[in-house]
Amino acid sequence: MIADTGRLLLVDDEPQILRALTPALTAAGYTVETAATGEEALTCMAGEPCDVVILDLGLPDMDGKDVIQRIREWSEAPIIVLSARDLETEKIAALDLGADDFVNKPVGVGELLARVRATLRGRERRFSSQPSFHFGDLKISFPTRRVEVLGEEVRLTPREYDLLRTLARHAGRVVTHRQVITAVWGPAANVDAQFVRVLVAQLRQKLEAEPSSPKIVLTEPGVGYRLKADDDA
Amino acid sequence: MNARKPATGAYKSNWRYAAVPGIVLVAAGLAEILFRTTHTSRLGSVFLIATLFTSYWLGSGPGYLAAAMGFVIYNIYLVGPRFDLALGATESFIALGSFLAVATLMGSLTGRVRDEAERAKTRASTTQALLDATRDFAASPDEDFIRERLAHHLAAAAKGAAVVREGHSLFTSPLELARLDEPLPLDLASHTVDGEPSVATTYVDQWTLRPLFADGSALGLAAWRPEPGAQLAAEQQTLLEILADAGAAAIARVRLAAAKANAESRVRTEELRNALLSSISHDLRTPLAAIMASASSLEEFGDSFDAATRRDLTATIQEEAERLNAFVANFLNMTKIESGAIVVQRTPFSLREVVDRTIRRQELVHKREVVAVQPRAAFEASGDPVLFEQALSNVVENAIRYSPPGAPVQIACSREEGRAVVRVTDSGGGVPPRELARIFDKFYRSSGVTSAGTGLGLSITRGFMEAMGGEVTAENRTGPGGGLAVTLKLAVAE
Numbered sequence: 001m002i003a004d005t006g007r008l009l010l011v012d013d014e015p016q017i018l019r020a021l022t023p024a025l026t027a028a029g030y031t032v033e034t035a036a037t038g039e040e041a042l043t044c045m046a047g048e049p050c051d052v053v054i055l056d057l058g059l060p061d062m063d064g065k066d067v068i069q070r071i072r073e074w075s076e077a078p079i080i081v082l083s084a085r086d087l088e089t090e091k092i093a094a095l096d097l098g099a100d101d102f103v104n105k106p107v108g109v110g111e112l113l114a115r116v117r118a119t120l121r122g123r124e125r126r127f128s129s130q131p132s133f134h135f136g137d138l139k140i141s142f143p144t145r146r147v148e149v150l151g152e153e154v155r156l157t158p159r160e161y162d163l164l165r166t167l168a169r170h171a172g173r174v175v176t177h178r179q180v181i182t183a184v185w186g187p188a189a190n191v192d193a194q195f196v197r198v199l200v201a202q203l204r205q206k207l208e209a210e211p212s213s214p215k216i217v218l219t220e221p222g223v224g225y226r227l228k229a230d231d232d233a
Numbered sequence: 234m235n236a237r238k239p240a241t242g243a244y245k246s247n248w249r250y251a252a253v254p255g256i257v258l259v260a261a262g263l264a265e266i267l268f269r270t271t272h273t274s275r276l277g278s279v280f281l282i283a284t285l286f287t288s289y290w291l292g293s294g295p296g297y298l299a300a301a302m303g304f305v306i307y308n309i310y311l312v313g314p315r316f317d318l319a320l321g322a323t324e325s326f327i328a329l330g331s332f333l334a335v336a337t338l339m340g341s342l343t344g345r346v347r348d349e350a351e352r353a354k355t356r357a358s359t360t361q362a363l364l365d366a367t368r369d370f371a372a373s374p375d376e377d378f379i380r381e382r383l384a385h386h387l388a389a390a391a392k393g394a395a396v397v398r399e400g401h402s403l404f405t406s407p408l409e410l411a412r413l414d415e416p417l418p419l420d421l422a423s424h425t426v427d428g429e430p431s432v433a434t435t436y437v438d439q440w441t442l443r444p445l446f447a448d449g450s451a452l453g454l455a456a457w458r459p460e461p462g463a464q465l466a467a468e469q470q471t472l473l474e475i476l477a478d479a480g481a482a483a484i485a486r487v488r489l490a491a492a493k494a495n496a497e498s499r500v501r502t503e504e505l506r507n508a509l510l511s512s513i514s515h516d517l518r519t520p521l522a523a524i525m526a527s528a529s530s531l532e533e534f535g536d537s538f539d540a541a542t543r544r545d546l547t548a549t550i551q552e553e554a555e556r557l558n559a560f561v562a563n564f565l566n567m568t569k570i571e572s573g574a575i576v577v578q579r580t581p582f583s584l585r586e587v588v589d590r591t592i593r594r595q596e597l598v599h600k601r602e603v604v605a606v607q608p609r610a611a612f613e614a615s616g617d618p619v620l621f622e623q624a625l626s627n628v629v630e631n632a633i634r635y636s637p638p639g640a641p642v643q644i645a646c647s648r649e650e651g652r653a654v655v656r657v658t659d660s661g662g663g664v665p666p667r668e669l670a671r672i673f674d675k676f677y678r679s680s681g682v683t684s685a686g687t688g689l690g691l692s693i694t695r696g697f698m699e700a701m702g703g704e705v706t707a708e709n710r711t712g713p714g715g716g717l718a719v720t721l722k723l724a725v726a727e
Contacts, residue, residue, distance in 0.1 A: 016523040020549050023542045024530035058515065105522035108529035 006051030007031045008116070011041040011067070012082065013060050017105075021054075024109040030116075038062035042070055050077055052116055055099075057083040057090060065094055072098035078119040082107070088222035092176050095223065101173045102223075118172035118229060133168040135229050138207065138216055140168055149207055159184050160203045164227075167217060171229035174220045200225060249291040250298060256287050257302040261310065277328045280307045284336050292347070293340020300336035304329045359472045362390050366476055370483035374490060380404045383455060383480035390473050391457040391465060397445075397480070399453030434474065441470065443477045447485030455480065516560050520553035527553075563689045566623070567675065570696035575620075577700045581726030582618040584646055584653050591622055592644060595629045601638070603629060606645040613726040614653035616701040621723065624697040624705070627690035628657045628719045635661035635717070653723045659716045663709040672707055694721070 008030035012018055018034045025032045033050060035041040038059045044050070053071065057064030068079055081094045081102040091102050100119045103112055133140040139148040145161055147154045156164065166183040167175055177193040184199070185191045200219075204211040218226045260283035264276040280303035288296030307328060366386040370379050380397040381404045387395030388406035397404040434443045439458040444451060455477040459465050465473070527546040535543065569575045592603045614621070632642045640660035647654050664672055673695040691705075698705045703723040710718050 014519050014523070016549055016553055017519065017526065019545065020523045020526035020530065023538055023546060024526070024534050027530075027534040027537050105518050106525035107522065109526055110529060110533055112526075 005029045006120075007033060007048065009033045009035060009041060009044055009050040009053045011035045011038075011053065011059070011064075012056040013037065013058070014056075017056070021109065021112070024113070028109075028113050036060075038064070038067040038070075041067055045071055045075060045077070049075065052120060053077055053079045054082050054112070054116070055079055057081055057094060065090075065097055068094055068097045068099050076123075078123050080112075080115055080119055082112075091223055092178070095174060095176045096178050121229070122170055122173045133171065135171065135227075136216065140164065147207075154206050156203070156206060159199060160206070163199055163203055164207075167225060167227035171227045174224050174226045176224040180224065249295045252291060253287060253295045253298045254302065256283050257299055257306060259283070260303060261306050264307075264310070277307055277331075280304070281332060281335055284332055285339055288336050288339030289343045293336065293344055296336040296340040297333070300332040304332050355468060359468065362386065362472060363475065363479065367479055367483070370480060374487055376484050376487050377402065377404070379480060379483045379487060380453070381406075383476070383483075386476055386480075387455060387457045387473060390469065390476055391459050392469075393457065393459040393463070395455065395457040397453060397455045399445075441465070441473065443474060445477060445481035445484065447481045450485070452481050452484045452488075513564075517557070520557040520560075523553040524550050524557075563627075563693060566693050567689055567696070570693065570700065575696075575700050577620065578617040579615055579701070580618070581613040581615055582621070584612065584614045584655065584723075587618055587622050587625065588644055588646055588655060591625045591629060595626065595633065599630075599633050601633065602641065603633070604641045604643045606643060612648060612653065614723040615726040616703060616723045617697075620697040620701060621721075624694040625655060625657070625721060627694045628705075628721065631690055632657050632659035632661070632717070632719070635659055637661070648725065649722075651725060653725050655721045656718055657721075658710060658718045661716050663717050664707070666709065669707055669709070673705065691719075698723075 008025055010018060010021060010025065010032055011034075012021075013036050015036070018036070022032050022034065030052075033044050035044050038061050041053070041055070041059075045053070055064055055067060059067065064081070064083070068081075071077065071079065078100045079098065081091065081099045082105060083090065083094075083102065094102065100122065101115055103115055131141065131143050133142070137150045139151075140146070141148075142165065147156055147161070147164065162184045163180060166180060170179075177196045180196045180199075181189055181191045181193075185195075200217060201211070204214050204217055207216050208214050216228055218228055220226055257280070260280050264279045267273070267276055267279065284296060284299045284303055287299035366382070369382040369386065373379060373382075376399075380399060380402070384395045384397040384404040384406040387397070395406050434441060436442070439461070440456050441458070442454060442456045445453045445455055457473055459469075527549045531538070531543065531546050538546070566575075588605060592605050596603055629642065629644065636642055636659040642660070643656075643658045645656045645658070647656070673691050675689065675692040695705050698721060701723060703721065705719065705721050707717060707719045710716050
C-alpha cells in the first residue's frame with residue numbers, strides 16, 4: 001500500500017465542491033491545491049508539479065478536455081475526471097485524451113480517495129518493470145506470458161493475452177474500447193467495439209469462475225473495462 | 234384559336250388572290266408608259282418583276298396567278314401582233330416558261346422564309362411560356378400554389394383546359410372546370426399499371442394525362458386538353474410535357490426545402506433539449522455533489538477535523554440543500570406558469586415593504602450590500618405580493634450574480650405614467666443588444682456566461698409579471714458603471 005501523500009490539484013468551478021472536498025483530501029494526507037478555471041489549473045501545474053489531478057470537465061474558461069490535452073503535452077501526472085456530465089461520449093473522449101479514470105458526481109469521498117489511490121498505484125505499475133501482476137486468484141508473469149488462476153495455468157490466444165496485459169497494466173482503472181483496440185489490433189485498426197466485447201467474453205470464459213457475473217474483468221457500461229485490482233474500487 | 238385558324242386562313246388567301254389582278258394591271262400600265270416612251274416591245278421583264286414581287290409578298294399561289302395573268306397580257310398587249318394572243322411564237326413560250334419558273338422559285342423561297350418566321354415565332358412564344366411558368370413556380374414555397382399555377386400554364390399552352398391533381402386536391406384551369414358536367418379523367422387509381430402508378434403519358438379521349446414525377450417519387454397527375462374539336466400540334470404537346478415536368482421539379486424542390494427546414498428545426502429542438510437536460514443535470518447534481526462530499530467527509534474523517542472544518546461542512550450541506558430547494562421551487566413555478574395553474578391575487582400591497590424585504594433576504598443569502606433608492610412617497614401597487622416578491626428576487630439575484638464582487642446593485646422605486654415601477658440596476662457588463670429580447674426566455678443564458686444559474690429565474694419573473702397584468706423589460710445602461718437595468722411595472726392601486 002502506497003502512503004496517501006503528495007500534492008493533489010483539485011479543479012472545479014463550483015466553490016462549494018472545492019470547499020466540501022478539500023478537508024477530506026487534506027485529512028487523507030494530500031497537500032491540496034485548488035483551481036476554479038482551466039487557466040488556473042495549467043498555471044498551478046506549471047508551478048510545482050502535482051502528483052494527481054482531479055478535474056471537473058465543465059469549466060468556465062475552457063473545455064475540460066482541452067485542459068487534459070494541455071497537461072498531457074508535457075506531464076504524465078494521473079488525471080481523474082470528476083464530472084456531473086453523464087454523457088458517455090464525454091467520458092470516453094476524456095479518457096482517450098489521456099485521463100486515467102473518471103468519477104461521476106455526486107461521489108462520496110471514500111470512493112474518490114480509493115480511485116485516487118488506484119490511479120497512483122496504476123501509474124507506478126505501468127512505469128515500473130514489475131515482471132508480474134498478482135491480485136486475488138489471478139497471476140500474470142509478463143516475461144514468460146504465463147497466466148495462472150488459482151495456481152493453474154490458463155492458455156490464452158495472443159489477442160486474449162494482449163487484452164489481459166493491457167487491462168493489468170491499467171489495473172484498477174478504466175480502459176476504453178478504443179484503448180483496447182489500439183493495444184490489441186494496433187493504432188490503425190478499424191475494428192468495431194463489438195470485437196472487443198467478443199474478445200472480453202472469451203477472456204472471461206477462461207478466467208472467471210462464473211463468466212456471466214465477472215469478478216476479475218469488470219465492465220464500465222458504455223465506456224470500457226476495468227481489471228479489478230483492489231478491494232475498494 | 235385552333236378552330237378559328239382555317240377561317241382566318243381562307244380570308245387571308247382570298248385577299249391575297251384578289252390583289253393579284255391589281256398588281257398585274259399596274260405592271261401593264263407601267264409597260265404601256267415604257268412602250269410609248271421607248272418604243273420597245275421587249276418589256277417582259279416588267280411583268281417578271283411583278284410576278285417576283287407578288288410571289289414574295291403574297292406567296293406562291295398568287296405568284297402563279299400573277300405569272301399566268303402577266304403572260305396573257307404581255308402576249309396580247311406587247312408581243313406583236315398587238316392585242317392578239319399569239320401562242321405560236323417561240324418567244325411567247327420562253328416568256329411563259331420564265332414567268333412560271335420565277336413564280337415557282339420565288340414562291341417556294343418566300344414560303345420557306347415565311348415558315349421559318351412562323352416557327353421562330355412559335356419558338357419564342359414557347360420559350361416565353363416556359364419562362365413565365367418557371368418564374369411563377371419559383372415565386373412561392375407553397376406546393377399548392379405551384380399546382381394551381383401549373384394548371385393555369387398548361388391550360389394556356391393547350392389553349393384549352395387543364396387539371397392538376399394531388400391526392401384529393403384538384404386544381405383546374407379555367408376554375409369553373411370542376412363544376413362542369415364534363416367528366417375529368419383524373420382518377421389516380423385508374424392511372425396505374427399492375428397496381429403501380431404509371432410513369433408513362435396516357436391519352437383518354439381528348440385528354441393527355443401525364444404523371445408528375447421527380448426524384449422517383451410521385452407528386453400527382455397533370456392532365457390537359459385543347460378546345461373541343463381542336464387538335465394539339467406536336468410542338469404544343471412537347472411544350473405541355475415540358476411544362477408538366479418543370480412543375481413536378483418545382484414541387485419536388487419545394488418539398489426538399491420543406492424537409493430541410495424541418496430537419497433544421499428538429500436539430501434546433503434537439504439542441505434546446507440537450508441544453509435543458511445538461512442544465513438540469515448540472516443544477517441538480519452540483520448541490521448534490523457538494524452535499525454528498527461534505528456528508529461523507531464528516532462520516533469518514535469527522536473525528537480528525539477541527540471544529541471550524543466541521544462547521545464549514547455542515548454549513549455547506551445546509552446551503553446546498555437550500556439551493557436544491559430553490560431550484561426545485563423555480564422548476565415547479567415554471568411548470569405552474571406553463572400549465573396555467575398559477576393563482577393570482579390582485580390586492581393592493583405596499584411596494585416599499587416588498588422591496589425592503591427582498592433586499593434584506595438577498596443581502597443575507599449573498600452576504601453583500603444591495604442599495605435601495607426609496608420612493609419619496611410610499612404608494613401601493615395592485616397585484617400579488619407573493620408573486621411579485623418572487624419575481625423581484627429573481628431579478629435581484631440575477632443582478633448580484635452578474636455584478637463584480639463588491640460592486641453595487643441598485644433598486645429604485647418610482648411612479649411613472651400611472652404605474653408602479655421598480656428598476657433593478659447591476660454593475661455587470663450588460664447584455665449584447667441582440668440578446669436583450671431573449672434573456673426572459675426559458676433556459677436562455679447570455680453567450681459567454683458560464684456561471685451558475687438555471688436560466689429559469691428571469692423567465693419566471695416574466696411569467697409572474699404577465700400573470701399579474703404587469704410587464705418586465707430590460708435595457709443596457711449607458712454611461713458610467715454600465716450594467717443592465719431590469720424594469721418591473723405594475724398597476725398602481727387606486
